Amino acid sequence: MASSSSSSQSATKKPSVIITIGMAGSGKTTFVQRINSYLQSLDPPKPPYIVNLDPAVTNTPFDSNIDIRDTVNYKEVMSQYNLGPNGGILTALNLFTTKFDQVLSLVEKRAETLDHIILDTPGQIEIFTWSASGAIITDAVAASLPTVVAYIIDTPRTTAPATFMSNMLYACSILYKTKLPFILVFNKTDVQPHQFALDWMQDFEAFQAALASHSASRDSDGEPTYMNSLMNSMSLVLDEFYQHLKAVGVSSMTGDGIKEFFDAVEASREEYEKEYLPELKRVQEAREKTLAAKKEESMNRLMKDLAVDKKRNPAAFTDRFASDEEEGDDEDGDMSDNDIIDRNEELGPGQREYIDLTQMRRDDTNDNRRWPRPQ
């Protein structure tokens, strides 16, 4: 009992990471600003650490601690790589991801003084959710800190059953991709209360009734349309998915529901520790075992090849070892420990290229960075 409470105490020291994801215009940026001001207004204030991952955003109503725009200029990427806006944003995110270890170490340095870290993702949702860099960033933060996905939904634009279903299917795909605790955030409740969505999620018959009352639900013969039947079946499938979700209604405009959102974050943190972390450890251990087995297999194959080589051409083989010994290598012919170097360790901490905005403001004139060009 005592050990479990002490372990949960040490776990609570770690800040929670909130990854905000949502369709363009759903209100992600306004939501981040709202949760930021809520945390700042607490007594004592608990300012979050904000990481902006949207290279194309022009203005953010909050000060980010780390901003992708300080590291990479997506317009420059567009012209250098001859890309359109979406390609430019995606490539900018890919380039930034190559330095994400530095972001993590900056975050980890501050971790003990923080309660929340917020990641604001690009406006085009698929750039984050369906890219390798989005997965790398998500996995990297989730491996070291309790992480939750906040999926922002534009409630007034989700009142039609078909739109609601599409949005839920998208949320479902992200949940199964990230496997992280997931909060559905029904935003803009000042315009449209989210009760209808909760009703549909709790009772699929209510959703099917809404679907049936929708004008385009029957064809000219009075039969349910193909889409209607499909959505009816999907609502049964999604019923299982809803069990794994928390849903809150908020208004990023008025601040309504923000406290409930943080209650859901707290509950998700427990879920992360109980369910996600053990699974993550299991996957990591399995991966390490596979790697070790592969390494051993390669080593065995190499030793076999060497043995065959020695048999075929003993003179060359002996000479090679003899000259190695003359040069003073290990008696058994092993490579010296210093043959392979870790370049990162060669860099002193002060030589790191990354700029932490908490210590330094953005400098637009700094264009010394050189990104690799395609061949």
Ligand SMILES: Nc1nc2c(ncn2[C@@H]2O[C@H](COP(=O)(O)OP(=O)(O)OP(=O)(O)O)[C@@H](O)[C@H]2O)c(=O)[nH]1
């Ligand atoms: N009424 C109301 N409007 C909101 C709310 N949240 C956001 N908005 C408005 O919705 C619009 C889009 O908000 P943003 O925060 O820019 O949305 P976003 O998802 O970051 O947009 P992208 O950067 O394009 O992805 C803006 O006009 C906001 O003022 C809300 O809770 N209530």
